[in-house]
Amino acid sequence: MGCSNSGKTTLLEKLIQILNDRGYRVGTVKHHRGTFEFDLSGKDTWRHARAGAEMVAMSTPDGLGLVKKLTGELSLEQIIPFMSGMDIVIVEGFKTGSQPKIELVRGAISQQPVCPQEELLALVSDLPLDYGVPLFDLNNSTGVADLIEQRFLLPAEQGARQTLSVEQKKRYHRNIQLAGVGEAGQLRLLQSSVLVVGTGGLGSPVAYYLGAAGIGRLGLIDADTVDYSNLQRQILHSTPDIGRFKVESASEKLLTLNPDLEVITYPDRFNQENAGELVRTYDIVVDATDNLATRFIINQACVAEGKPFIYGGVLSMVGQCMTILPGKGPCFRCIFREDPGDKAIKTTLDVGILGSVAGIIGTIEATEAVKYLLGQGDLLVGRMLTMDALGMNFMEVEVKRDVTCPECGHL
Ligand SMILES: [Zn+2]
Numbered sequence: 001m002g003c004s005n006s007g008k009t010t011l012l013e014k015l016i017q018i019l020n021d022r023g024y025r026v027g028t029v030k031h032h033r034g035t036f037e038f039d040l041s042g043k044d045t046w047r048h049a050r051a052g053a054e055m056v057a058m059s060t061p062d063g064l065g066l067v068k069k070l071t072g073e074l075s076l077e078q079i080i081p082f083m084s085g086m087d088i089v090i091v092e093g094f095k096t097g098s099q100p101k102i103e104l105v106r107g108a109i110s111q112q113p114v115c116p117q118e119e120l121l122a123l124v125s126d127l128p129l130d131y132g133v134p135l136f137d138l139n140n141s142t143g144v145a146d147l148i149e150q151r152f153l154l155p156a157e158q159g160a161r162q163t164l165s166v167e168q169k170k171r172y173h174r175n176i177q178l179a180g181v182g183e184a185g186q187l188r189l190l191q192s193s194v195l196v197v198g199t200g201g202l203g204s205p206v207a208y209y210l211g212a213a214g215i216g217r218l219g220l221i222d223a224d225t226v227d228y229s230n231l232q233r234q235i236l237h238s239t240p241d242i243g244r245f246k247v248e249s250a251s252e253k254l255l256t257l258n259p260d261l262e263v264i265t266y267p268d269r270f271n272q273e274n275a276g277e278l279v280r281t282y283d284i285v286v287d288a289t290d291n292l293a294t295r296f297i298i299n300q301a302c303v304a305e306g307k308p309f310i311y312g313g314v315l316s317m318v319g320q321c322m323t324i325l326p327g328k329g330p331c332f333r334c335i336f337r338e339d340p341g342d343k344a345i346k347t348t349l350d351v352g353i354l355g356s357v358a359g360i361i362g363t364i365e366a367t368e369a370v371k372y373l374l375g376q377g378d379l380l381v382g383r384m385l386t387m388d389a390l391g392m393n394f395m396e397v398e399v400k401r402d403v404t405c406p407e408c409g410h411l
Pocket of ligand 1: 408
């Protein structure tokens with residue numbers, strides 16, 4: 001965090017206090033361009049200590065103060081070992097040029113005084129800036145503390161991997177390059193979990209792309225076995241898989257693609273009995289089913305558990321997709337109130353489905369899931385995206401929450 005003028009120290013003090021109150025040990029580093037000076041009352045380092053920082057360091061061209069006096073200008077990487085034992089080290093950075101009140105939360109420690117944009121997770125400013133990352137008001141110290149806790153402290157508590165291996169840095173390089181991802185974002189994906197309900201025409205691209213992106217834990221549920229009629233669109237399965245459980249065939253392909261994954265298979269139907277327990281153990285659910293009845297069950301379980309889910313549906317040459325955040329946007333039942341029963345609804349068995357149409361919608365679902373897990377971009381919440389592949393038209397329909405919805409009306 002760094003790059004600001006007045007307001008910065010106050011924000012840092014508040015962050016130290018809030019994180020202290022939540023039981024974290026906080027260290028701070030104050031960068032100073034001038035000569036080294038030991039701590040003086042009223043200086044920033046003193047204020048950090050007063051606020052509750054357990055280790056406070058001042059880095060200057062002359063040395064590092066308070067923790068240990070050293071000679072030579074130290075990089076952040078050299079300072080960090082002194083801070084071992086801290087849950088988090090907050091670095092107050094340089095002010096660059098005329099750059100006004102901006103606080104940067106870094107995705108990773110680097111030697112650069114200003115973090116590159118792809119490492120930028122959030123801005124704190126009273127200026128109308130737009131870097132494509134969350135913007136916090138200078139007084140919103142609780143919001144910044146929440147972000148720090150969610151991005152750095154809670155994953156660490158869960159004993160998750162803290163660094164990428166050399167191989168992982170190569171494998172996920174194109175992800176890491178993306179604005180708002182970086183190594184921290186990739187680690188976050190590796191620590192995430194997604195339940196994919198269905199491993200057919202939609203589930204194949206969903207699971208393939210989530211697996212390739214490095215979603216650490218993928219749950220696959222499907223009771224069906226692979227049939228010749230599936231292979232025209234269900235690209236996770238191949239001819240030698242005929243007769244195998246789809247979840248087994250899918251798991252094998254995904255682990256070949258990416259050995260980082262943990263794939264959990266359920267050769268079972270997603271039903272009222274198992275829905276709640278399944279949904280509870282994943283971060284987000286992707287609907288890759290082919291029937292309304294199962295979608296109602298997914299919706300009910302996700303609303304009850306407060307889990308987001310991505311709805312996707314395809315038929316013939318058309319498809320649609322929407323993201324449901326329970327309590328924050330309309331749920332599936334807000335839109336489709338009553339199950340019209342199997343007979344009233346045409347299925348892919350009746351009118352066919354082009355494989356690539358399922359591919360497009362499944363790929364959009366996977367994209368939404370990754371965006372949600374990274375906390376990036378605008379989700380399809382309250383916006384039903386529909387596609388007509390014959391005309392190749394995409395259209396967005398605004399949908400609103402229904403306060404009388406039997407599932408989410410009470411939220
Ligand atoms: Zn609803």
